[in-house]
Amino acid sequence: MPTKGGSKHGMSALVRLGTGPLSRGSRAICLGVALLVTGSGLLRAQTPPSSDTAPAASPTKPGQVKLSIEIVYFSREERPVEYLSLAEPVLTDAGLRGVEQGIRDDQTTGRFLGHAYAMSTIKVPANGDIAAAFKAALDKGQRFFVADLKKDDLLTIAPLADAAGAIVFNARAPDDDLRTDICHISVFHTALSYAQKADALAQYLVWKRWTRWFLLVGSHPEDKAFGTALRRSATKFGINIVEDRTYEDTGGARRTDTGAVQVQRQMPIVTQNAATHDVVVVADESEVFGDYVPYRTWDPRPVVGTSGLVPTAWSRVTEQWGGTQMQRRFEKTAGRPMNERDYDAWVATRALGEAVTRTGSADPATLHAYLASDKLEVGAFKGQGLSFRAWDQQIREPILLVTSRTLVSVSPQDEFLHQRSTLDTMGFDEPESRCRLNGPG
Known part of the structure; x- marks a missing residue:
C-alpha cells in the first residue's frame, strides 16, 4: 500500500533533473534543493505572505533578544504505567522529554529572530492542590502551559486559564466530551481523542x-x-x-x-x-x-x-516524511525512543513556537488567534502541516496504524472524503460537536 500524505514522486522528483550524469555544480544544486525538505514536505519559504497574514519576524543579530517565551510543563505526580511486557520500559519522563525537544527545535529558529525560549516544570504532588499550584504560576506571569494531566485535573485548571487569558495545551487527556461538551477557550488539544x-x-x-x-x-x-x-x-x-x-x-x-x-x-x-x-x-x-x-x-x-x-499519533517505528531524523534527534538527548505522549507534548511546544515565529509576538491573545486560524501549519513529520479545528481546538493530523515493529497504514484512508479536510473524517466533526469556541470552521 503506498505511503500517503506526501508527493507521489518524493525525493526522486527532486534529483531526476536530467538523464545523464550530474556535474559537480548540478550535484550542489540538487543538494541545496534537498535540504529544503522537512517533516511536513517542501518548505514554503519562497512564498511571500498574503496581505492578511502577519509577516514572520525579521532576522536579527544572534544574541539580541526581542521576545522571551517561557513554556511551563505542568503535571501531577503519579504512578508510572507498567506495561504487560517487560520489553517496554517503565518511564517517569514521558511527555517531559517531548517539551524539552520542542524547546530545542523552537530555539533553532528563534535564535535568528531574537526569540528566546525557556522551559520550567511544575509537578504537583499526588495529593496536592492543583488549582493552587496553577494559580501560583499565573500570579508569576506564566501564560503558556503544556498540561500532561488527566481529565479531572485539566478541568480544574481550565477555568482559571480562561479567566487569565492563558493558553493550555492538553497533551494527555483523550476524553471525547472535552471536544464535544466541556470546551474551554484556553485549551488546545494536541492529544488525539478516543x-x-x-x-x-x-x-x-x-x-x-x-x-x-x-x-x-x-x-x-x-x-x-x-x-x-x-x-x-x-x-x-x-x-x-x-x-x-x-x-x-x-x-x-x-x-x-x-x-x-x-x-x-x-x-x-x-x-x-x-x-x-x-x-x-x-x-x-x-x-x-x-x-x-x-x-x-x-x-x-x-x-x-x-x-x-x-x-x-506517533511510534518509534515510523520513518516516513523525515521521521527518522526526528527519532534520532530525540534519542540522542532522551536516551530512548519517542512515544506518543512525548510527541503530543512536542507538537504543543512546536505549535506555540510556530505561532510566535509567524506573528512576531508573545502576546497570548495574538498567539491564540493565530493558533485557531487556518493560517497555522505545524511541520510535524506527517507529510502535511497540522492545524487546530476552530470549533473545539482539537489538532488535525494523520493517524498512524502500527504494530510493534512496523507502520502498516496511515489514516484517513483515500476513500473517505470531506468538504473541508479529510482529516476531519476522524473524530467529531463540527456538526457533531456543541463547541463553537472560535465560530464555524
Whole structure:
C-alpha cells in the first residue's frame, strides 16, 4: 500500500533533473534543493505572505533578544504505567522529554529572530492542590502551559486559564466530551481523542473489508470510554459488531509464571462461541489484558485496537516524511525512543513556537488567534502541516496504524472524503460537536 500524505514522486522528483550524469555544480544544486525538505514536505519559504497574514519576524543579530517565551510543563505526580511486557520500559519522563525537544527545535529558529525560549516544570504532588499550584504560576506571569494531566485535573485548571487569558495545551487527556461538551477557550488539544483513534482504525478495517467485529472491552473507565468510541465508529462507517464482551479485571500478578499460564487458558474461553467475525477489536487502555489476546483467541483472527494493530499519533517505528531524523534527534538527548505522549507534548511546544515565529509576538491573545486560524501549519513529520479545528481546538493530523515493529497504514484512508479536510473524517466533526469556541470552521 503506498505511503500517503506526501508527493507521489518524493525525493526522486527532486534529483531526476536530467538523464545523464550530474556535474559537480548540478550535484550542489540538487543538494541545496534537498535540504529544503522537512517533516511536513517542501518548505514554503519562497512564498511571500498574503496581505492578511502577519509577516514572520525579521532576522536579527544572534544574541539580541526581542521576545522571551517561557513554556511551563505542568503535571501531577503519579504512578508510572507498567506495561504487560517487560520489553517496554517503565518511564517517569514521558511527555517531559517531548517539551524539552520542542524547546530545542523552537530555539533553532528563534535564535535568528531574537526569540528566546525557556522551559520550567511544575509537578504537583499526588495529593496536592492543583488549582493552587496553577494559580501560583499565573500570579508569576506564566501564560503558556503544556498540561500532561488527566481529565479531572485539566478541568480544574481550565477555568482559571480562561479567566487569565492563558493558553493550555492538553497533551494527555483523550476524553471525547472535552471536544464535544466541556470546551474551554484556553485549551488546545494536541492529544488525539478516543473518537479520532477509533475512526482512524475503523476506516482501515472498512478498506480491508473486515466489517464484522468482535469487540472485547476492559472493565476500567478508560477502557469503557474507548469502547464507546469504537461503537460510535462502527455505527458511523456501517460496521457490524457481532459480539460485544467485557473482560473483567480480577487483579493478580500479571507477570508471574502462573499468571501467564492462567491467561493462556483464559483467553480461548473468553473469546469462544462468538458469532462469525473478521477481527477482534480490543479496548484495554489500562494495560490489563490486551497484549495477551493475539494468538490466544478461540478463532484464528487478527487483533486490533489497543493491541495488535494500534492507532497512534506517533511510534518509534515510523520513518516516513523525515521521521527518522526526528527519532534520532530525540534519542540522542532522551536516551530512548519517542512515544506518543512525548510527541503530543512536542507538537504543543512546536505549535506555540510556530505561532510566535509567524506573528512576531508573545502576546497570548495574538498567539491564540493565530493558533485557531487556518493560517497555522505545524511541520510535524506527517507529510502535511497540522492545524487546530476552530470549533473545539482539537489538532488535525494523520493517524498512524502500527504494530510493534512496523507502520502498516496511515489514516484517513483515500476513500473517505470531506468538504473541508479529510482529516476531519476522524473524530467529531463540527456538526457533531456543541463547541463553537472560535465560530464555524
